[in-house]
Amino acid sequence: MHLLTRFSRGELKLNRIEAFSDGVFAIIVTLLVLELKVPVLKDHHSVAELAHALIEQLPNFLIRLISFIIVCKFWLNHSHVLGLARHADYGLVWTNSMFLMGQSFIPFPTALLGEYAGNPLAVSLFGCVFALNTMLFIALNQYIVRRLIKPELARLQDPRGFAKSFIGVASYLLGAAAAWISVHAAFVIYLFTPLFYITPPHHEPDG
Amino acid sequence: MHLLTRFSRGELKLNRIEAFSDGVFAIIVTLLVLELKVPVLKDHHSVAELAHALIEQLPNFLIRLISFIIVCKFWLNHSHVLGLARHADYGLVWTNSMFLMGQSFIPFPTALLGEYAGNPLAVSLFGCVFALNTMLFIALNQYIVRRLIKPELARLQDPRGFAKSFIGVASYLLGAAAAWISVHAAFVIYLFTPLFYITPPHHEPDG
Amino acid sequence: MHLLTRFSRGELKLNRIEAFSDGVFAIIVTLLVLELKVPVLKDHHSVAELAHALIEQLPNFLIRLISFIIVCKFWLNHSHVLGLARHADYGLVWTNSMFLMGQSFIPFPTALLGEYAGNPLAVSLFGCVFALNTMLFIALNQYIVRRLIKPELARLQDPRGFAKSFIGVASYLLGAAAAWISVHAAFVIYLFTPLFYITPPHHEPDG
Amino acid sequence: MHLLTRFSRGELKLNRIEAFSDGVFAIIVTLLVLELKVPVLKDHHSVAELAHALIEQLPNFLIRLISFIIVCKFWLNHSHVLGLARHADYGLVWTNSMFLMGQSFIPFPTALLGEYAGNPLAVSLFGCVFALNTMLFIALNQYIVRRLIKPELARLQDPRGFAKSFIGVASYLLGAAAAWISVHAAFVIYLFTPLFYITPPHHEPDG
Numbered sequence: 073m074h075l076l077t078r079f080s081r082g083e084l085k086l087n088r089i090e091a092f093s094d095g096v097f098a099i100i101v102t103l104l105v106l107e108l109k110v111p112v113l114k115d116h117h118s119v120a121e122l123a124h125a126l127i128e129q130l131p132n133f134l135i136r137l138i139s140f141i142i143v144c145k146f147w148l149n150h151s152h153v154l155g156l157a158r159h160a161d162y163g164l165v166w167t168n169s170m171f172l173m174g175q176s177f178i179p180f181p182t183a184l185l186g187e188y189a190g191n192p193l194a195v196s197l198f199g200c201v202f203a204l205n206t207m208l209f210i211a212l213n214q215y216i217v218r219r220l221i222k223p224e225l226a227r228l229q230d231p232r233g234f235a236k237s238f239i240g241v242a243s244y245l246l247g248a249a250a251a252w253i254s255v256h257a258a259f260v261i262y263l264f265t266p267l268f269y270i271t272p273p274h275h276e277p278d279g
Numbered sequence: 280m281h282l283l284t285r286f287s288r289g290e291l292k293l294n295r296i297e298a299f300s301d302g303v304f305a306i307i308v309t310l311l312v313l314e315l316k317v318p319v320l321k322d323h324h325s326v327a328e329l330a331h332a333l334i335e336q337l338p339n340f341l342i343r344l345i346s347f348i349i350v351c352k353f354w355l356n357h358s359h360v361l362g363l364a365r366h367a368d369y370g371l372v373w374t375n376s377m378f379l380m381g382q383s384f385i386p387f388p389t390a391l392l393g394e395y396a397g398n399p400l401a402v403s404l405f406g407c408v409f410a411l412n413t414m415l416f417i418a419l420n421q422y423i424v425r426r427l428i429k430p431e432l433a434r435l436q437d438p439r440g441f442a443k444s445f446i447g448v449a450s451y452l453l454g455a456a457a458a459w460i461s462v463h464a465a466f467v468i469y470l471f472t473p474l475f476y477i478t479p480p481h482h483e484p485d486g
Numbered sequence: 487m488h489l490l491t492r493f494s495r496g497e498l499k500l501n502r503i504e505a506f507s508d509g510v511f512a513i514i515v516t517l518l519v520l521e522l523k524v525p526v527l528k529d530h531h532s533v534a535e536l537a538h539a540l541i542e543q544l545p546n547f548l549i550r551l552i553s554f555i556i557v558c559k560f561w562l563n564h565s566h567v568l569g570l571a572r573h574a575d576y577g578l579v580w581t582n583s584m585f586l587m588g589q590s591f592i593p594f595p596t597a598l599l600g601e602y603a604g605n606p607l608a609v610s611l612f613g614c615v616f617a618l619n620t621m622l623f624i625a626l627n628q629y630i631v632r633r634l635i636k637p638e639l640a641r642l643q644d645p646r647g648f649a650k651s652f653i654g655v656a657s658y659l660l661g662a663a664a665a666w667i668s669v670h671a672a673f674v675i676y677l678f679t680p681l682f683y684i685t686p687p688h689h690e691p692d693g
Numbered sequence: 694m695h696l697l698t699r700f701s702r703g704e705l706k707l708n709r710i711e712a713f714s715d716g717v718f719a720i721i722v723t724l725l726v727l728e729l730k731v732p733v734l735k736d737h738h739s740v741a742e743l744a745h746a747l748i749e750q751l752p753n754f755l756i757r758l759i760s761f762i763i764v765c766k767f768w769l770n771h772s773h774v775l776g777l778a779r780h781a782d783y784g785l786v787w788t789n790s791m792f793l794m795g796q797s798f799i800p801f802p803t804a805l806l807g808e809y810a811g812n813p814l815a816v817s818l819f820g821c822v823f824a825l826n827t828m829l830f831i832a833l834n835q836y837i838v839r840r841l842i843k844p845e846l847a848r849l850q851d852p853r854g855f856a857k858s859f860i861g862v863a864s865y866l867l868g869a870a871a872a873w874i875s876v877h878a879a880f881v882i883y884l885f886t887p888l889f890y891i892t893p894p895h896h897e898p899d900g
Contacts, residue, residue: 084358084359084362085362088297088358089358090709091297091298091301092301092304092305092354094305094709094712094713094716095301095302095304095305095306095309095509095512095716096305096308096309097713097716098311098509098713098715098716098717098719098720099305099306099308099309099310099716099720100313100721101717101793101794101797102716102717102721102724102796103309103313103720103799105794105797105798105801106720106721106724106797106800106801108801110801110804110805110808113337113809113812116808116809116811116812117809117811117812118812119716119812119813122809122812122814122815123814126818128812130326137794140790140797141790144786144787144790144794147713147790148783148786151705151709151786153704155465155705155706160362162355165351165358166351169347169348169351169354172308172722173308173351175342176308176309176311176313176347177312178318180312180313180315181311183317184317187317187323188320188323188324188329190323190324191320191323191324191325191326191329191809192326192733193329193330193333194329195328197333260358262327274719291565291566291569294568295504295508295565297646298504298505298508299508299511299512299561300511301512301518302508302509302512302516302719303512303515304513305512305716306516306517306520307516307520308511310516310520312679369562372558372562372565373558374531376554376555376558376561379515380515380519380551380554380558383515383516383518383519383554386517386520387519387520387522389525390524391524394524394530395530395531395536396526397530397531398527398530398531398532398536399542400532400533400534400536401536404540453534462884498772498773498776499776502711502715502772503772504717505711505712505715506718506719506768508715508719509715509718509719509720509723510719510722510723512719513719513720513722513723513727514727514872516725518729575779576769579765579769579772580765583761583762583765583768586722587722587726587758587761587765590722590723590725590726590727590761591726593727594726594727594729594731596733597731601731601737602734602737602738602743604737605734605739605740605743606739606740607740607743607744607747608743611747687899
């Protein structure tokens with residue numbers, strides 16, 4: 073009877089949503105780094121030519137590293153937030169799918185920025201995509217907190233958490249705007265934004 | 280003795296089939312979006328040139344978004360239907376493998392349509408592939424409902440569900456036919472088809 | 487104390503080996519089909535040109551389909567055999583890793599055959615790689631049956647199973663040899679080999 | 694109350710970290726081998742030309758095989774070490790993410806070495822990347838042993854294990870240095886380094 077009730081209410085188990093999401097996250101972070109291309113050398117044995125080519129790839133590598141860290145942060149937040157839910161439902165599946173679509177789009181502006189780091193549009197788009205992803209995460213978080221939260225965890229929720237979570241969005245959009253004045257300023261803002269929310273949302277550390 | 284019986288009857292655990300399927304789905308949706316290529320610019324710092332190149336990629340991006348949503352819908356249906364089964368057997372593994380093969384073929388007509396959105400054959404093939412995938416899902420659904428369904432869930436099944444599930448197939452084929460008269464009409468049909476069955480099959484919502 | 491004993495004996499849980507293997511299998515089957523390339527057309531709107539290009543890709547598609555089915559068959563056998571084990575150990579991890587390396591090599595001869603279907607060396611290599619993979623699976627199977635089998639399942643094992651399992655190896659090698667006389671004969675042999683062992687090893691069906 | 698305590702202390706379940714890590718490992722090992730490119734032949738039917746092209750790819754294939762084995766060894770060690778932990782926390786997620794980033798970087802120096810096996814810089818970089826990865830693993834191991842180890846397993850830890858684990862780092866750096874004198878000497882050192890620690894850390898085998 074319990075199983076029947078669960079099905080007729082459209083309740084789903086969380087484990088497959090987690091497995092699907094973990095697969096998507098794993099592919100995104102791995103391909104971020106895997107997409108680094110082997111440089112083409114005229115003289116295969118030349119140390120100087122290879123060193124020069126690798127140094128030229130360094131900014132591209134660093135940009136991918138920033139994206140890697142940000143996606144890992146999203147994974148950690150996703151892991152935390154799904155841990156709050158007592159079960160899944162169809163609304164959660166779709167909110168989560170939209171969030172994952174946003175995540176799987178991240179390698180594109182990352183690659184664009186790696187190629188055209190001096191182009192204000194590329195730098196600005198990078199920030200806009202991360203702002204969008206942060207908003208998609210906020211939507212996922214809100215959906216779970218409002219509808220699916222385990223009763224015993226409800227009182228752990230910080231009532232100002234919803235307002236606070238827009239700091240990340242604002243910071244990425246600030247970076248996206250700053251790109252049109254100075255691409256270097258934008259990079260500094262992007263670099264510091266994940267540090268703001270490196271601790272998970274609504275979590276009180278010990279001591 | 281129970282384990283022995285299970286093995287001699289060819290019963291398999293569902294969890295590995297789910298893990299394998301989730302991996303395949305995760306790769307498909309991620310690569311759908313990941314395959315967007317960084318445009319080649321003559322002037323790396325030109326905002327106008329990059330903006331022009333990105334706007335040119337917009338239809339390609341939208342087509343990938345449609346495929347992303349449809350594959351997520353297939354994932355949700357797959358998740359629902361496997362939840363009905365009490366265990367797996369060899370027939371299920373093969374029905375599921377054929378279904379996954381159909382899914383992993385989706386990025387090809389998607390990329391084809393992204394490249395040649397004005398070519399009736401590309402537009403038509405897109406619809407045919409989704410009609411085929413819907414039929415493969417119907418086969419999977421029928422296999423589980425007829426042979427492996429948990430007894431307590433059997434009475435939840437809508438007797439008209441089997442007939443209803445062909446609406447999606449018919450709609451995709453209609454789009455595929457319409458492509459030869461107007462590619463725009465086909466796009467409209469493709470866009471609305473998943474909305475028809477955005478709720479899972481055989482599910483009665485609350486209230 | 488039980489956990490301590492388990493660790494000091496080098497016993498490992500099976501679930502991570504299964505998850506890792508399922509991930510590898512999922513990537514292999516998906517990329518087999520995903521690697522189909524969008525043809526380059528001179529006239530983007532020409533139905534005839536696109537139809538011609540797609541028909542030219544048909545043999546490549548069929549070869550990938552054969553590989554897809556064979557890898558799914560390996561997945562099914564892998565799933566069956568790991569279900570026999572009571573736990574994992576370091577020897578199993580390495581035997582399994584070698585097996586997975588063989589599997590992840592499959593897309594290479596598949597792509598080679600898709601490109602050069604008329605080249606006897608490409609056709610022959612395809613059979614040799616599948617013969618090698620079948621041998622790696624036999625090694626995995628033997629390792630589990632000899633060292634890690636659940637006691638209650640031991641009597642299910644067919645004593646002639648070990649000898650029987652070499653039929654697949656012999657058949658693939660026969661195809662590899664036949665390729666030097668007729669590539670078509672080799673294709674027929676490859677196509678029928680997985681059908682021989684489409685039922686799992688050592689399994690007695692009902693009725 | 695227990696769940697509340699767990700959340701307020703920032704404790705996380707290990708299973709999603711394992712699933713995410715297994716996904717990353719699966720993609721890395723599979724793509725290592727999948728990246729082998731089909732050679733371009735002038736005469737599609739020429740056995741001699743294809744044989745020549747494949748033999749030319751052999752060193753590239755062998756280098757990828759070495760990386761495959763090393764990454765599988767890292768997976769085994771990762772699996773062993775996470776099995777020691779009683780739960781996860783935010784520090785573990787970040788230490789693990791840094792470790793996975795190091796792992797996902799492995800295909801790049803591998804591809805570089807496959808292309809430019811005679812270039813001392815490429816050979817040296819290969820060793821440096823593996824030394825770095827070994828250090829990242831040591832950090833992960835230390836984090837778990839110092840903060841998260843299951844009490845009953847604490848006495849299994851070899852007090853000299855920490856010092857011993859730097860042998861791998863030293864050996865890879867020795868190879869990286871040797872590359873500037875003889876690339877062949879470096880290859881020999883790289884080949885033997887994983888054999889040193891093919892048994893898991895801190896494990897006492899039977900008998």
